[in-house]
Amino acid sequence: MNLLMTGITGAVGMEMARWLAANAPRARVFALIRAASPVVLKARWSKLAAKLWPEGQRPEEGRFVPVLGDITRPGLGLSPEDAERLAGEVTHVIHSAANVELDAPLEEARLCNVEGTRHVFEVVRTFRRLERAAYVSTLFVAGRRPGLFRETDFEHEAGFVNPYEQSKYETEVYVRGLMKELPLAQFRLAYLIGRDTGEVTRYNSMHALLRLLHEGHVGAFPGTPETLMELSSNDYAAAALLTLFREHFQPGRTFHIGSGARGLPLQDFIDISAEVSAETEPRWRQGAFLPPDIVDEDTYTLLRRTLLQTQNKKSHEVIRLGDTMYGHLTASQVFDCQPVQELLGERVPLPPVRELLRDVLRHCMATNWGRNRS
Numbered sequence: 274m275n276l277l278m279t280g281i282t283g284a285v286g287m288e289m290a291r292w293l294a295a296n297a298p299r300a301r302v303f304a305l306i307r308a309a310s311p312v313v314l315k316a317r318w319s320k321l322a323a324k325l326w327p328e329g330q331r332p333e334e335g336r337f338v339p340v341l342g343d344i345t346r347p348g349l350g351l352s353p354e355d356a357e358r359l360a361g362e363v364t365h366v367i368h369s370a371a372n373v374e375l376d377a378p379l380e381e382a383r384l385c386n387v388e389g390t391r392h393v394f395e396v397v398r399t400f401r402r403l404e405r406a407a408y409v410s411t412l413f414v415a416g417r418r419p420g421l422f423r424e425t426d427f428e429h430e431a432g433f434v435n436p437y438e439q440s441k442y443e444t445e446v447y448v449r450g451l452m453k454e455l456p457l458a459q460f461r462l463a464y465l466i467g468r469d470t471g472e473v474t475r476y477n478s479m480h481a482l483l484r485l486l487h488e489g490h491v492g493a494f495p496g497t498p499e500t501l502m503e504l505s506s507n508d509y510a511a512a513a514l515l516t517l518f519r520e521h522f523q524p525g526r527t528f529h530i531g532s533g534a535r536g537l538p539l540q541d542f543i544d545i546s547a548e549v550s551a552e553t554e555p556r557w558r559q560g561a562f563l564p565p566d567i568v569d570e571d572t573y574t575l576l577r578r579t580l581l582q583t584q585n586k587k588s589h590e591v592i593r594l595g596d597t598m599y600g601h602l603t604a605s606q607v608f609d610c611q612p613v614q615e616l617l618g619e620r621v622p623l624p625p626v627r628e629l630l631r632d633v634l635r636h637c638m639a640t641n642w643g644r645n646r647s
């Protein structure tokens with residue numbers, strides 16, 4: 274397999290690179306990476322390889338080929354030589370690059386996610402040996418749509434919780450059209466909080482929220498104690514996606530990769546966060562910090578309004594983050610991930626999500642939320 278991958282420097286991409294190096298010895302990976310020049314590209318790749326694989330365990334020369342490109346540019350900004358090489362050699366594609374900032378302005382999110390995906394597949398159309406392609410999406414294209422969300426579900430008019438997921442929904446509209454002409458499947462992922470070891474490779478809004486909770490600034494979540502949180506690990510997402518891509522590929526299909534009904538109840542999320550926070554923060558042990566309450570939507574709306582009238586910057590920060598995430602809690606969503614769990618069985622087991630959250634929190638605290646990383 275000659276695989277073109279976008280997003281290899283991201284949380285999901287790095288894990289896919291590790292998985293491919295360990296499990297697909299015959300795969301050659303062309304990794305599209307943005308950089309100001311070929312020299313910078315080389316430097317970015319060396320730094321990434323050093324992070325991914327310890328000295329002596331690096332994949333042999335030529336198995337990973339960095340290619341300079343930017344998905345926001347037509348033709349990906351490829352040099353004519355690279356464009357011709359990819360067109361003649363690539364057999365498989367995984368498009369994972371995206372702007373995943375939940376609060377990026379919609380136009381910015383669209384530029385990378387909708388337009389960027391269009392640019393990727395316009396280039397893919399030129400590939401003469403293409404066998405299969407994957408687009409990496411998110412379960413949260415469900416937006417504010419309540420209840421069970423299946424692999425076959427898509428269109429809704431419930432609105433979105435943040436511009437990111439709106440842009441990913443709009444991208445799916447494009448990708449679904451493209452499925453009529455290309456051997457293409459899409460993979461919707463859960464919210465990823467770290468590696469199975471607890472290591473956080475890229476900090477996101479969930480870590481920002483966990484940090485504010487750890488510092489005692491989160492007073493309440495909307496929802497019910499049983500509301501499920503769709504959290505998972507980078508390792509599971511990468512292993513599941515690549516196993517499905519290689520062994521269970523079906524053009525035109527959408528795969529749900531997440532915990533589904535085995536997700537983490539909101540009450541457990543709060544209890545674990547408080548319990549682990551108490552390991553390093555004495556104010557939790559002394560009762561000066563209290564676990565957030567779980568309240569109904571109306572009560573939360575009132576609380577939110579009251580807090581916005583105060584001058585407390587931290588409260589405003591919590592509200593801003595909550596505004597980009599809590600809509601999923603109040604929609605009482607459950608993502609149907611059973612079909613993938615049945616396909617993969619014990620070969621790619623779900624990570625134990627309670628342990629994962631504990632380990633991620635411990636990693637965050639040990640590294641001062643990513644500031645003290647070596």
Ligand SMILES: NC(=O)c1ccc[n+]([C@@H]2O[C@H](COP(=O)([O-])OP(=O)(O)OC[C@H]3O[C@@H](n4cnc5c(N)ncnc54)[C@H](OP(=O)(O)O)[C@@H]3O)[C@@H](O)[C@H]2O)c1
Nearest residue numbers: 280282283284285343344345369370371411462463464465
């Ligand atoms: N992480 C999650 O919780 C999650 C959940 C559901 C779905 N997903 C989906 O999974 C995919 C990967 O997400 P992630 O968490 O790995 O994101 P990430 O950690 O933020 O990484 C994003 C990747 O996209 C690349 N990228 C961004 N803009 C680019 C551009 N203009 N040209 C080329 N590359 C560009 C980044 O490269 P640079 O290093 O140059 O920035 C990076 O490699 C996305 O499609 C996302 O929507 C993620």
